[in-house]
Amino acid sequence: MKNLFIKEAKRQISKHSSSKKFSTSELKKTALNSYHKNELKAKMVPFEGYEMPVQYSSIMAEHKACRNVAAVFDVSHMGQVR
Numbered sequence: 001m002k003n004l005f006i007k008e009a010k011r012q013i014s015k016h017s018s019s020k021k022f023s024t025s026e027l028k029k030t031a032l033n034s035y036h037k038n039e040l041k042a043k044m045v046p047f048e049g050y051e052m053p054v055q056y057s058s059i060m061a062e063h064k065a066c067r068n069v070a071a072v073f074d075v076s077h078m079g080q081v082r
Contacts, residue, residue, distance in 0.1 A: 006059065027051040030076040050077045 028050045036042040042053035053074070056062060065071070 009054070009059075028077070030074055032074050032076065036074070048077070052077065 026049075027046055030036075030050060030052070033051060036053040037044060040053070040056055043055040044051050045054045046052075047054075
């Protein structure tokens, strides 16, 4: 079951990612990027020109945490302040 979740997540990421491929140095970083990487040890992936977290622990552990405690989604890559 876990492998099905991972395959579907990868399929969705590839389906929605930009056709332009970015090198790691070209990727934009959100304000929470270093926290995701250094403190939470997230697995980071390129998404629409940004380096974004995709997974922190196991799929089931994250699912249970969302259901039992809370979930936070970093939306800082979705808008611009002018």
